[in-house]
Amino acid sequence: MTVVDDLDWTRIGAELDAGGHAMTGPLLDAGTCAALAGLYGRDTPFRSRVVMERHGFGKGEYKYFTHPLPDPVAALRAPLYRRLAPIANRWAEAMGLDTRYPAEHAEFLERCHAAGQTRPTPLLLKYGPGDYNCLHQDLYGETVFPLQIAILLSEPGSGFTGGEFVLTEQRPRMQSRATVVPLGLGEGVIFAVDQRPVQGSRGPYRVRHRHGVSPVRSGERHTLGIIFHDAA
Numbered sequence: 001m002t003v004v005d006d007l008d009w010t011r012i013g014a015e016l017d018a019g020g021h022a023m024t025g026p027l028l029d030a031g032t033c034a035a036l037a038g039l040y041g042r043d044t045p046f047r048s049r050v051v052m053e054r055h056g057f058g059k060g061e062y063k064y065f066t067h068p069l070p071d072p073v074a075a076l077r078a079p080l081y082r083r084l085a086p087i088a089n090r091w092a093e094a095m096g097l098d099t100r101y102p103a104e105h106a107e108f109l110e111r112c113h114a115a116g117q118t119r120p121t122p123l124l125l126k127y128g129p130g131d132y133n134c135l136h137q138d139l140y141g142e143t144v145f146p147l148q149i150a151i152l153l154s155e156p157g158s159g160f161t162g163g164e165f166v167l168t169e170q171r172p173r174m175q176s177r178a179t180v181v182p183l184g185l186g187e188g189v190i191f192a193v194d195q196r197p198v199q200g201s202r203g204p205y206r207v208r209h210r211h212g213v214s215p216v217r218s219g220e221r222h223t224l225g226i227i228f229h230d231a232a
């Protein structure tokens with residue numbers, strides 16, 4: 001059993017189906033959160049640093065991890081994938097898509113690598129006062145796993161204010177709806193990368209999601225993002 005297996009997967013599956021996102025409850029303890037956030041200032045174990053303002057992505061910065069992924073990240077990625085693959089397959093079937101996801105993450109990564117997506121995508125993000133993350137989708141090539149997780153490494157209130165995780169849902173021919181996800185320290189939100197099926201009264205249809213972070217008002221906010229496809 002890992003901490004991942006201890007999560008309430010019945011509730012998480014139902015909430016993902018109903019709204020495209022689910023909070024995990026506590027996933028990392030305060031010491032692990034502080035240790036991960038503390039890696040940010042170091043050169044290793046990262047492959048690149050992105051200053052969001054330079055790309056119009058928002059304000060703040062992030063770093064992509066390189067191999068070998070540090071323990072908490074590696075220890076979460078495969079077990080989370082194993083729990084999410086059946087949900088991803090259910091969604092693909094409901095949307096009439098041919099894609100099916102293998103049971104194990106290692107096998108899915110082989111598919112990414114065969115498609116030329118070889119660079120790891122887990123990342124650490126850092127936001128200070130006034131920083132924010134524009135609404136976006138983390139697509140890094142043709143091969144996409146449809147769910148991802150962001151874990152809050154800072155304490156809301158005492159560590160930072162503002163900086164809320166936001167998820168939008170765009171229904172066909174309708175305006176977007178935004179949801180603010182009130183994460184606690186060490187808590188994750190699992191959410192749809194892009195498309196998700198919704199059961200309408202006249203049959204299933206697809207909605208599209210985007211996610212971002214509202215401006216931080218004070219303090220410093222760190223997050224760990226785990227994306228299951230690798231990047232081109």
Ligand SMILES: O=C(O)CCC(=O)C(=O)O
Nearest residue numbers: 125150165213223224225
């Ligand atoms: O900082 C956040 O809460 C969101 C980070 C993000 O965009 C991601 O993990 O993909």
Ligand SMILES: [Fe+2]
Nearest residue numbers: 137138211225
């Ligand atoms: Fe993202």
